[in-house]
Amino acid sequence: MLIEFKNNFRGYFTFYYKIIGNRIFAYLVLSILVSLLDGIGLAMFMPLFSAMSKDDSVSADDSTMGGLQFITDGIQALGISLNITTVLCVLGLLFTFKGVCKFIQLNFQVDLRYQFIRTVRTLLIENLTKLSYPGFLKLESGRVHNTLTSEVTKVFTSMNFYFLALQNAVMLLTYIGLAFLANAQFAILVAIGGVLSNLLYKKIYTATKQISIKLSANGVKFTSYMIQAIHNFKYLKSTNYFSRYSEKLKDVMHENEVLNKRVGFYNAISLSAKEPMIMIIVAGVIQIQISVIGTSLGAILLSLMFFYRALNFLVIIQNNWQSFVQNTGGMMSVTSTLNDMYDMREEITDVPPPTIQRALKIKDVDFSYGETKILDKINLEMPRNQTIALVGESGSGKTTLANLISGLISPDRGEITIDQVPLNNYDLNAFRSRIGYISQDAVVFNDSIYNNITFWAEPSEENKKRFWEVVELTSLTSFISTQPEKEQTRLGNNGILISGGQKQRISIARELYKKAEILILDEATSALDSETEKIIQENIEKLHGTYTMVIIAHRLSTIKNADIIYLLEKGKVTASGSFDTMLEVSERFKRMVNLQEI
Numbered sequence: 001m002l003i004e005f006k007n008n009f010r011g012y013f014t015f016y017y018k019i020i021g022n023r024i025f026a027y028l029v030l031s032i033l034v035s036l037l038d039g040i041g042l043a044m045f046m047p048l049f050s051a052m053s054k055d056d057s058v059s060a061d062d063s064t065m066g067g068l069q070f071i072t073d074g075i076q077a078l079g080i081s082l083n084i085t086t087v088l089c090v091l092g093l094l095f096t097f098k099g100v101c102k103f104i105q106l107n108f109q110v111d112l113r114y115q116f117i118r119t120v121r122t123l124l125i126e127n128l129t130k131l132s133y134p135g136f137l138k139l140e141s142g143r144v145h146n147t148l149t150s151e152v153t154k155v156f157t158s159m160n161f162y163f164l165a166l167q168n169a170v171m172l173l174t175y176i177g178l179a180f181l182a183n184a185q186f187a188i189l190v191a192i193g194g195v196l197s198n199l200l201y202k203k204i205y206t207a208t209k210q211i212s213i214k215l216s217a218n219g220v221k222f223t224s225y226m227i228q229a230i231h232n233f234k235y236l237k238s239t240n241y242f243s244r245y246s247e248k249l250k251d252v253m254h255e256n257e258v259l260n261k262r263v264g265f266y267n268a269i270s271l272s273a274k275e276p277m278i279m280i281i282v283a284g285v286i287q288i289q290i291s292v293i294g295t296s297l298g299a300i301l302l303s304l305m306f307f308y309r310a311l312n313f314l315v316i317i318q319n320n321w322q323s324f325v326q327n328t329g330g331m332m333s334v335t336s337t338l339n340d341m342y343d344m345r346e347e348i349t350d351v352p353p354p355t356i357q358r359a360l361k362i363k364d365v366d367f368s369y370g371e372t373k374i375l376d377k378i379n380l381e382m383p384r385n386q387t388i389a390l391v392g393e394s395g396s397g398k399t400t401l402a403n404l405i406s407g408l409i410s411p412d413r414g415e416i417t418i419d420q421v422p423l424n425n426y427d428l429n430a431f432r433s434r435i436g437y438i439s440q441d442a443v444v445f446n447d448s449i450y451n452n453i454t455f456w457a458e459p460s461e462e463n464k465k466r467f468w469e470v471v472e473l474t475s476l477t478s479f480i481s482t483q484p485e486k487e488q489t490r491l492g493n494n495g496i497l498i499s500g501g502q503k504q505r506i507s508i509a510r511e512l513y514k515k516a517e518i519l520i521l522d523e524a525t526s527a528l529d530s531e532t533e534k535i536i537q538e539n540i541e542k543l544h545g546t547y548t549m550v551i552i553a554h555r556l557s558t559i560k561n562a563d564i565i566y567l568l569e570k571g572k573v574t575a576s577g578s579f580d581t582m583l584e585v586s587e588r589f590k591r592m593v594n595l596q597e598i
């Protein structure tokens with residue numbers, strides 16, 4: 001889903017409406033009801049004041065009620081006589097009803113908040129799931145991380161203040177309306193006072209909005225540095241680069257501090273200007289009413305009360321808006337990340353791919369990263385249940401080729417086919433769910449060994465049996481038996497609590513557990529000692545003929561039994577054949593074998 005919004009009051013409303021839907025109107029109606037009840041309740045004080053000066057009797061045509069006379073008229077029309085007791089009872093009833101409405105409104109607000117935050121997070125996760133791999137390479141990980149955590153919260157906070165401002169705007173309008181009914185001149189003066197104070201606040205909002213955008217960008221920078229610090233902690237620690245690296249973090253923190261101080265400065269202006277502004281406007285209005293217009297103080301008392309309250313709400317709105325603006329940077333960064341992800345999404349069909357009957361083929365494939373050609377006219381065949389090996393010097397394009405085979409990237413030219421049908425015609429997600437990928441960097445989650453290998457499968461008898469089978473195949477049995485909590489032992493962040501070789505074996509076990517059709521092993525056994533490597537190698541050998549396998553290896557001893565070996569040199573396949581054939585046809589391959597003294 002693509003979200004766009006215009007940078008104005010209506011644009012923000014549309015943005016929230018897109019996320020929350022029609023419930024936004026129910027919330028508005030509740031807000032109006034609460035403010036109306038509050039206003040009418042307040043108006044009921046007037047007959048009370050007049051009764052105090054007229055021996056307990058409440059006059060039905062009290063001039064202090066102005067245009068709000070209909071309220072007391074309405075009470076009398078119901079057959080209730082007006083006296084202090086009935087007015088007090090009506091007051092009590094009105095404010096109780098207002099309390100009930102406020103309670104419903106606040107609960108509804110909490111519900112909306114969670115609906116909102118859930119919808120935005122779900123959208124982000126959905127877009128992240130659909131994001132193409134090349135798209136992911138373009139997105140900074142700090143940006144994704146920051147958006148999913150702090151920026152979403154900022155959007156939610158912005159919505160909170162937007163609604164508070166809106167709710168208080170309803171209050172303001174109600175009071176202006178009531179003040180207008182009580183005394184029309186007051187309403188005009190409120191409008192003038194409001195417009196004047198808004199001019200000052202508009203300048204503050206613009207400045208705050210700019211800072212908010214900068215703060216969001218800085219947040220991305222900080223998160224990005226932090227992720228890298230945690231990821232590379234061991235290296236930074238062992239080389240004592242940490243102190244130099246932490247300087248970078250401190251710089252970003254300092255930039256943040258400067259920006260936050262500026263926000264604080266504008267906040268201070270907006271908050272401290274509140275009271276004097278109200279008092280000046282109120283005093284000015286009273287002065288104009290009495291000396292210029294010649295109204296008596298009694299006649300304007302109710303209007304003045306509404307007016308004072310309206311002004312209070314005006315200032316509250318300005319403060320709400322200031323807080324809203326402070327968080328608008330979050331709205332912008334969430335929408336831009338969402339939309340960037342959407343633009344770089346993977347378009348896939350829903351045609352399920354068949355199992356390979358004959359072969360997966362790569363035909364005349366070219367691939368470039370930017371301007372740099374990485375693969376040049378590659379032709380390669382992976383016959384069903386056979387093992388192919390990709391060898392070649394570092395940077396020759398082996399992993400890029402594996403990425404093409406797994407459909408992570410698409411060729412610029414040429415095609416990849418399953419039994420003559422282009423791979424892109426099929427649902428690539430369904431295809432990938434049949435791939436087992438063991439990469440150079442072992443993938444380990446901070447969870448139990450069981451969950452790491454089964455990928456959180458139900459601990460049913462059948463699953464447990466399969467778990468122990470793959471544990472045996474990957475020589476992990478004795479390792480697990482020495483662990484304090486056996487297969488329930490947790491592995492720590494990125495498998496920090498276990499060795500590199502153990503991590504690699506757990507990664508292999510996960511892919512074997514998966515019942516994949518194609519196994520891609522990219523330097524899968526490189527972190528293992530020769531003895532463990534030999535055992536796992538033998539176990540992988542046992543799978544020969546049951547999986548279609550791609551093995552990428554620098555250690556040529558591990559691919560001796562591959563059905564077809566492809567030698568890659570600078571993105572081109574320069575020789576192919578069985579191990580023995582390769583020794584005959586490729587001088588380069590022969591040299592590589594001799595160097596490794598196989």
Ligand SMILES: Nc1ncnc2c1ncn2[C@@H]1O[C@H](COP(=O)(O)OP(=O)(O)OP(=O)(O)O)[C@@H](O)[C@H]1O
Pocket residue numbers: 137369374392393394395396397398399400401
């Ligand atoms: N995301 C990327 N953006 C730009 N260039 C890339 C990217 N990934 C890889 N490359 C470049 O593509 C070339 C081939 O990389 P690849 O990882 O496929 O090589 P390899 O043969 O697997 O190397 P190794 O044996 O060292 O793993 C390299 O020159 C590399 O710098």
